[in-house]
Amino acid sequence: MHQKFKKILMAVLILFLLLVFTIVFLFRFIPIPTTPYMISETSNHGSISYSWINLKDMSESIPLSVVAAEDANFCNHWGFDLVAIRSVIEQGSKRGASTISQQVVKNLFLWPQRSWIRKTLEAILTPIIEVSWSKKRILEVYLNVAEFDRGIFGIEQASKQLFGVSSSKLSLQQAALLAAVLPNPKQRSVLNPSKFIQKRALSIADGAATILKDDRSDCFTD
Helix, strand or coil, rough: HHHHHHHHHHHHHHHHHHHHHHHHHHCCCCCCCCHHHHHHHHHHHHCEECCCCCCCHHCCCCCHEEEHHHHHCCCHCCCCCCCCCCCCHHHHHCCCCCCCCHHHHHHHHHCCCCHHHHHHHHHHHHHHHHHHHCCHHHHHHHHHCEEEECCEEEEEEEEEHHHHCCCCHHHHHHHHHHCCCCCCCCCCCCCCCCCHHHHHHHHHHHHHHHHHHHHCCCCCCC
């Protein structure tokens, strides 16, 4: 009985990995149609807003601001920012050190609630994404599937609904404000930003300029 259970478990694991590899390969080329979290939010709230836009069609301020806010060493790591992880451990901080690559894996394949199972799967799948996709593609997917307000997914819908313009027209200040609500858009507001969010947005705008200046954006800017 024990051997039979192990065989079944191994078969399930192999099928899961084959499915992941297939999805990773397809999503390297095609727009992401939806994610498990989007499906969950649609079920909970009735509808969501989502549309796809290519990275090259966005304002340059958007990827710069989001990288400055979420993963300043995005171009210099292979999926895990060991410097940030070490800093969190040393400081005993409760904040996470997830990279944009890890967040893409979570959004596409896993679930938002933290657990050791999710973190283990995340650790396995993140290198697969890093090897299979370019940094530009990873960032493009993140910007399209991230939630920026309740039920508003992707930078294009966020730009249109929150600022009334396409993401190609966003200013640095607007892009920094959108980046400032990540990763907690249900508690943070772009339309009614707290003093903390306003201060964070100013810091992100400065960080975006710094990243561009010191060549930490080479992997996603032309």
